[in-house]
Amino acid sequence: MHPFQYQRADSAEQAVATVTKNPAATFIAGGTSHVDLLKEGVYRPGLLVDVSALPLRQITAHEGGLRIGAGVSNTAAAASAEVRQRYPAVSEALLAGASVQIRNVASMAGNPLQRTRCPYFRDPTQACNKREPGSGCAALEGYNHVHALFGASAACVATHPSDVAVALAALDARVQTLGPKGPRTIAFPELHRLPGTTPHLDTILEHGELITSIDLPAFTGRSHYLKVRERASYAYALVSCAVALEMDGPNIRRARVALGSVAHKPWRATSAEAMLAGQRPTEQLFRAAADAAFAEAKPLKHNAYKVPMGRQLMVRALLETSSLQPLQGPAGTAFAASVGGVAGQVASPR
Amino acid sequence: MLATGKPLDRVDGRLKVTGAARYTAEWEVPGLAYGAIVDSAIAHGTVSSIDVGAAKRAPGVLAVLTHENAPRLQPIPEKVGETQFRGEGGITETRQPLQNAAVEYAGQPLAVVVADTLERARYAATLVRVSYAEQAPQLAMATAGRKTRPESFLGNNQEKLQVTIGDPTAALAAAPVKLERVYESAITHHNPIEQLATIARWEKRNGADFLTLYDTTRGLEVLQEVMATSLGLPKESVHVICPFVGGAFGAKGWLFAPPLLTAMAARVVGRPVKIEWRRQDMFAVAGKRAATRQTLALGATREGKLTALRHDTQTHSSISSGYTEPCARVTRMMYAVPNIGFAHELAHLHLPSPCPMRGPGETVGGWALECALDELATELNLDPVELRLRNYAERNPETGKPWSSKQLRECYARGKALIGWDKRNPKPRSMREGSQLIGYGMATTMYPAGRREAEARATLFADGRALVQSATHELGNGAYTIFRQISADALALPVERVRFELGDSSLPKAPTSGGSTTTATVGPAAQAAARAVLAALTDLAVRDAQSPLFGAAAEAVEAREGRLVLKANPAKGEEYGAILRRAQRPSLVATAGAKPGEEKEKYSFYSFGAVFAQVRVDEASGSIRVARLCAVYDVGRLMNPKTAHSQLIGGIAMGLGATLMEATHYDPRNGRAVVRNLADYHVPSMADTPDIAVEWLNIPDPHISELGARGIGEIGCVGTPAAITNAVFHATGQRLRSLPLTPDKLMRV
Ligand SMILES: Cc1cc2nc3c(=O)[nH]c(=O)nc-3n(C[C@H](O)[C@H](O)[C@H](O)COP(=O)(O)OP(=O)(O)OC[C@H]3O[C@@H](n4cnc5c(N)ncnc54)[C@H](O)[C@@H]3O)c2cc1C
Numbered sequence A: 001m002h003p004f005q006y007q008r009a010d011s012a013e014q015a016v017a018t019v020t021k022n023p024a025a026t027f028i029a030g031g032t033s034h035v036d037l038l039k040e041g042v043y044r045p046g047l048l049v050d051v052s053a054l055p056l057r058q059i060t061a062h063e064g065g066l067r068i069g070a071g072v073s074n075t076a077a078a079a080s081a082e083v084r085q086r087y088p089a090v091s092e093a094l095l096a097g098a099s100v101q102i103r104n105v106a107s108m109a110g111n112p113l114q115r116t117r118c119p120y121f122r123d124p125t126q127a128c129n130k131r132e133p134g135s136g137c138a139a140l141e142g143y144n145h146v147h148a149l150f151g152a153s154a155a156c157v158a159t160h161p162s163d164v165a166v167a168l169a170a171l172d173a174r175v176q177t178l179g180p181k182g183p184r185t186i187a188f189p190e191l192h193r194l195p196g197t198t199p200h201l202d203t204i205l206e207h208g209e210l211i212t213s214i215d216l217p218a219f220t221g222r223s224h225y226l227k228v229r230e231r232a233s234y235a236y237a238l239v240s241c242a243v244a245l246e247m248d249g250p251n252i253r254r255a256r257v258a259l260g261s262v263a264h265k266p267w268r269a270t271s272a273e274a275m276l277a278g279q280r281p282t283e284q285l286f287r288a289a290a291d292a293a294f295a296e297a298k299p300l301k302h303n304a305y306k307v308p309m310g311r312q313l314m315v316r317a318l319l320e321t322s323s324l325q326p327l328q329g330p331a332g333t334a335f336a337a338s339v340g341g342v343a344g345q346v347a348s349p350r
Numbered sequence B: 001m002l003a004t005g006k007p008l009d010r011v012d013g014r015l016k017v018t019g020a021a022r023y024t025a026e027w028e029v030p031g032l033a034y035g036a037i038v039d040s041a042i043a044h045g046t047v048s049s050i051d052v053g054a055a056k057r058a059p060g061v062l063a064v065l066t067h068e069n070a071p072r073l074q075p076i077p078e079k080v081g082e083t084q085f086r087g088e089g090g091i092t093e094t095r096q097p098l099q100n101a102a103v104e105y106a107g108q109p110l111a112v113v114v115a116d117t118l119e120r121a122r123y124a125a126t127l128v129r130v131s132y133a134e135q136a137p138q139l140a141m142a143t144a145g146r147k148t149r150p151e152s153f154l155g156n157n158q159e160k161l162q163v164t165i166g167d168p169t170a171a172l173a174a175a176p177v178k179l180e181r182v183y184e185s186a187i188t189h190h191n192p193i194e195q196l197a198t199i200a201r202w203e204k205r206n207g208a209d210f211l212t213l214y215d216t217t218r219g220l221e222v223l224q225e226v227m228a229t230s231l232g233l234p235k236e237s238v239h240v241i242c243p244f245v246g247g248a249f250g251a252k253g254w255l256f257a258p259p260l261l262t263a264m265a266a267r268v269v270g271r272p273v274k275i276e277w278r279r280q281d282m283f284a285v286a287g288k289r290a291a292t293r294q295t296l297a298l299g300a301t302r303e304g305k306l307t308a309l310r311h312d313t314q315t316h317s318s319i320s321s322g323y324t325e326p327c328a329r330v331t332r333m334m335y336a337v338p339n340i341g342f343a344h345e346l347a348h349l350h351l352p353s354p355c356p357m358r359g360p361g362e363t364v365g366g367w368a369l370e371c372a373l374d375e376l377a378t379e380l381n382l383d384p385v386e387l388r389l390r391n392y393a394e395r396n397p398e399t400g401k402p403w404s405s406k407q408l409r410e411c412y413a414r415g416k417a418l419i420g421w422d423k424r425n426p427k428p429r430s431m432r433e434g435s436q437l438i439g440y441g442m443a444t445t446m447y448p449a450g451r452r453e454a455e456a457r458a459t460l461f462a463d464g465r466a467l468v469q470s471a472t473h474e475l476g477n478g479a480y481t482i483f484r485q486i487s488a489d490a491l492a493l494p495v496e497r498v499r500f501e502l503g504d505s506s507l508p509k510a511p512t513s514g515g516s517t518t519t520a521t522v523g524p525a526a527q528a529a530a531r532a533v534l535a536a537l538t539d540l541a542v543r544d545a546q547s548p549l550f551g552a553a554a555e556a557v558e559a560r561e562g563r564l565v566l567k568a569n570p571a572k573g574e575e576y577g578a579i580l581r582r583a584q585r586p587s588l589v590a591t592a593g594a595k596p597g598e599e600k601e602k603y604s605f606y607s608f609g610a611v612f613a614q615v616r617v618d619e620a621s622g623s624i625r626v627a628r629l630c631a632v633y634d635v636g637r638l639m640n641p642k643t644a645h646s647q648l649i650g651g652i653a654m655g656l657g658a659t660l661m662e663a664t665h666y667d668p669r670n671g672r673a674v675v676r677n678l679a680d681y682h683v684p685s686m687a688d689t690p691d692i693a694v695e696w697l698n699i700p701d702p703h704i705s706e707l708g709a710r711g712i713g714e715i716g717c718v719g720t721p722a723a724i725t726n727a728v729f730h731a732t733g734q735r736l737r738s739l740p741l742t743p744d745k746l747m748r749v
């Protein structure tokens, strides 16, 4: 680990000013993502500005929706009755991620800002454009089992690992920030960017720009999150899918579908969304939409499995959200989100 | 009332849960300095230059050791005890650290930076600049330049690796039913919770160098010997201490670079040095289970009688180790087959060295065999259990020796009842629950029941307490607990009055804790020492005119509930303490050893068992969950059902991990372990682990020792992978022949 200074911020303004004027400074909140990267030698900041004590820890009603303070813990957000009832996809995504210990300290701003799980990013001896611009991308010809199907570039094929970011993208959440140039609002799907030739930039946030809240807009439809992983708990998604459906009588008025762990950002399946609007939900329709969503997938050497897996998962997420199939567990819980469920007794095998 | 056989709570449980048990990295040694490692970014080549200037100038740095300035080491010994160290089939990596510029695997230690704090050492290590003359590494078994066929496993004449019994080729050709399949298993890592650590302290004793080592080892004596040989010291000048090991599973026994680097660093800076390895490093220096590619060929009659069995393994080791995963360990002994052949081919790759891992050979070799048998059962339309019964071996098919004790039929029968085997629909892909497919599978399991030689020392104190000591290890296996129980029984004392000490090379010798032999090895030694001290006490009593036992023949006296009494008249006698106090002896000590005898030549010693699994498969996502596991074991007499239960279910959970999720990948170009953390290297979580129903027959092995106890540390891991894999076939109708069965595997078929 490299030596660094640590400072606790007293106000959002002060935090922004301190980081803005020091190119070697970064924010730290719960530290669950940041400290690992310090220890791996991936980050070598000169100054850590701790924003975890800022008064950004409330969930409040806001314009018919909810405002979730940047410092609200993942546990508190997931457990909020308002979140759980009105935006179950958010609770499901949070609860299907990490462990209860990590969620207790992880913040709602820190979660979507965690870095990729591309293993090469975490080994400073490996080439990685995201860690060290211009050094190359070891994953491109290396072991790319968890890497991207969509929107990748020759410079980087990493995926974004956050679960809740996928749900927030499907719900068109808005990110409120305070930056060097003052406050601004960012539509969640615009927060993260594609790698292009500058994969070291995950988001459009400027240096010193602080997230103050994540706002969930008014929403009366149903939302749901599904995740496939290599172990039943405490593992990142191989593929995930969040759906937000609004109905108009028997027909879908608007469908929003975001896929997780398939791109450098939560991947909105816009072609599928367009196919679903105005249609009556059927399995056939959902299959066609999923086919459309994955038509442009560009698998690498070790991740082709994500195409059939993602397609099936999207169909299932749509079936479950539209009640054509039952949820796997109570809405708003990890059980609803976890494909395959947990180990243990079969109730009544036939 | 005997203490053995009782579910005594772990005697060190409170120490462990309160943090009071002292693990290696936690010893407080005055004047300690800290080492940090610079490792190799490439897998093959030489270090052309290594710039340590900036590191040396960094604050707090005391020294930087590289191959250019490190103390010279003697070669690793050819053999230690019976175990072959060097050469093909030998157990260890023979390259000594920091002796030359050659790089043989990525992650190889290239420099040690020593500083006054851990943080400063680790920071300075990032300032070392290494340049390499790189060569193309050999990273794939198929294309390896150097392949060998080791004669035997660890130089053991009883365990040949290239064997033909009868004529398997002809028998296969003539068999009415034939089946040939290839099974592949991934590299897995032990990943004990406690990472490797060593503290080394040099001092002068009587003018000569003396080295004290605190090390995460499960082989005190082997480490002592390797350190002494490498450093050119008499063995007595090395003292190794390790009262608690935080899990090993086969690691922490046979790879010596970590303690050697620490000892060299301490020598150079003239202060005690600690090196604690990071989790990342564990994927390079701590050993692993190598990948395998196994070809199984089975010949059988239509009635399901096996006529031929071939098992050919390709596996890999590092450049300087000959360690070979012995995959035919189950094949060679499990079924009554007249024609058996097996071979092992070892590819030497530019990858870190492998070493034993829980059920070495048995876990993945048994998986391949038991899956192939399941495939044969399907082919013959026979119940998988019935197929195994038709080939039940009444004697060891390789040696012809009778088993010391075998109750495998009972294991099958009880396991079937536990899981409800006969209630299943045997047709593949015929059972569902909701959207999930349900399947049942089974496998036979075994583990060789080894016993070695050990010594122990027993001390009786005048206050009525006793202490028994032996240089064995507490790996989390319950050693402190069961040896206290065994000692208490042998001393005829209640367990509360007896302590057991281990983990120090100055105690009477015990072998490396491995191969599930510790109970069968150290238990009899503890008994022997207890008896020796009681004999000495008897001797005191019968010569003491004031003793009620005065003048009695030693044979007429026995120990009972803390007293020596006349066998013929147990009311006549006295407490141990009374005898010692009168003799003005604060304590009485005796040391004794125990080793296996000619029974070893007469019988074939194995534990057996049957594992049954029920799985749920979510086919659309490829997710497999284990619904139930039921296992029944014939492992001799249990010393403590509580610690035994933990060992068995722990082994099963580890087998479950190897089956469903564990795998390490090395980069196909530079050979570095790609994933090096426990967030992305998956071991089973609670949510992956169902209730595990474990039963044991608890029938003493009449030949292994008077205790009748065989080892139980590894058998749980064996068998579980095949039971689960076969259940996945029953659920889905798909044969998955590549471990682990991660969701992508079902996507491909
Ligand atoms: C073992 C493990 C398993 C995990 N599994 C999962 C999983 O399955 N699914 C999942 O989604 N996540 C998982 N996580 C990630 C976890 O959710 C994140 O680490 C956590 O949410 C980050 O929050 P934090 O507050 O600790 O962020 P920090 O680590 O403090 O910060 C993360 C980043 O956000 C920046 N930051 C923090 N707050 C602000 C702010 N207000 N404004 C601007 N920038 C800010 C920091 O500068 C830093 O770059 C896992 C983590 C671990 C360690």
Ligand code: SF4
Pocket (backbone or CB within 6 Å): A116, A118, A119, A120, A121, A127, A128, A129, A130, A131, A136, A137, A138, A139, A140, A155, A156, A157, A158, A199
């Ligand atoms: S995929 Fe991206 S994060 Fe991974 S090695 Fe390439 S550049 Fe780095």
